Amino acid sequence: MQRFKEFITELEFLEVEFLAILFVLIPIWIIYLAIRDILNKRQTIKHNFPVVGRLRYLLESIGPELRQYIVASNREELPFNRSQRSWVYASSKKQNNYEGFGTDKDIYAPGHVFINPAMFAYQLPENHPNLKDPHFLPCAKVMGEYNQRKRPFRPYSLGNISAMSFGSLSRNAVTALNRGAHTSGCYHNTGEGSLSPYHSHGSDVMFHFGTGYYGVRNKDGNFSMDKLVELVEKNSFIRAVEIKLSQGAKPGKGGILPASKITKEIAEIRGLPMGKDILSPASHTAFTNVPEMLDFIEDVAENTGLPVGFKSAVGQLKMWEELADLMVQRGKGPDFITIDGGEGGTGAAPHSFADHVSLPFAFAFTSVYQIFLERGLTDRVVFVASGRLGFPAKALMAMAMGADLIQMAREPMMAIGCIQAQVCHTNKCPAGVATQNKWLSSGLDPTFKSVRFHNYMTAFRKEVLQISHACGYEHPCQITMHDIEVGMGASRSTQTLADNYGYTKTPVEFKGMQSLLDCPHLGGLGKNITSVEALTKVKATH
Structure with missing residues (x-):
């Protein structure tokens, strides 16, 4: 007991001593900061308001967080408002993603989307595939079928992972997405950073390359068909090839990966030196115009046997018209076309590009689709x-x-x-998603997070199906431009998409969900397992 009392007395003495030291050091530290600020000629606020002026920079640095969680309402914040983020988070955690007490969105605002339900919803017949798997929702078209590619591909999932490179994202993030893609049946687009070991955990993969030809380039930095063929032959899970012409975040400007995010592993995968920012060229060297691009697409498809398409933002339409006219003349063309809206944003981009260059999705897609519609080409291409x-x-x-x-x-x-911290370009992502910092990325558990992605993707497909059924359809490919209306403001009521954009989409040939399940080209989970069973196996393994 005596020893315990002595120990307590000693602690109290140390506490007093520590506080005394703090009382001495804190004023010295404040004086030091004040002198530094007064001598600072680069930052006026710090110079004019020593020490106190630093609060301005602190508040600025946490501005996005303050707005997201304190200042902005559920529907205000961009690029994704709190309501949207909450739905994704709740869906990924299998929590309640419903709303109570009605919507808080202004449904009379211009641009509000109204989906018109049928008087009687579609009822699933006996033995329907969605009774076994409520998340089963493949693409209604087959990539490469029209052009008779050697290995056509029907994506198992309507929703899939877009192009995001290992390098832009951490290894743990890519691993989590790939594992979740495997269990949910969707494909995983590699992004232009090439195929990494973290894209190889079982999902279908869409191999994507841009102007830098990372992973499929020769010593001079030009495209190498031999390397692409070798890559496809070694990795049978690569089901399609996507050529990036441009992306919505910064069309006409090559990809950027800061030197701070380049590790030895990333450099080896991409075939590049370390210590320098990776700046992809703005243009391709393998082709320079539309006819050459079509020749290149056919060459890649012939050598790999895979469906081949391209991704592009949209602005001037003259070359799109040229492309469509050549497809009519030749009877050949891309198997799929990815239209990337100007609101895209995973890639770091200059402010002026992100805000002003290229059309947003709705205007971009409708402009291109009408060009193909007028020439009778919409059934040839998977959009x-x-x-x-x-x-x-x-x-x-x-x-x-x-x-x-x-x-x-x-x-x-x-x-x-x-968490939408909007620091993807700084290598300081606090969630460990868009960073190569080992400490930050170590906080992202790939196994745990793969389940989160699985839950999100299956919830997304399930709700898309439920709304389609509410409209009286078995598959969302059947929904028409007359089934959706857009608000024009309280005084002007609404317009259907057909009236608003001036066309009606081509009906997609659809013979029922069972025909999609029986398709020999169905990717992902195929017809032997459901996404629920796949997830159960993963949870049992881990």
């Missing part, structure tokens, strides 16, 4: 939609316009932990 479409209602609007598939990027990032 992939991208640009903040990872929400059921937005995805259905894209489908009504003529899209066949949805690719999403930031929504999957949020499903595995992204």
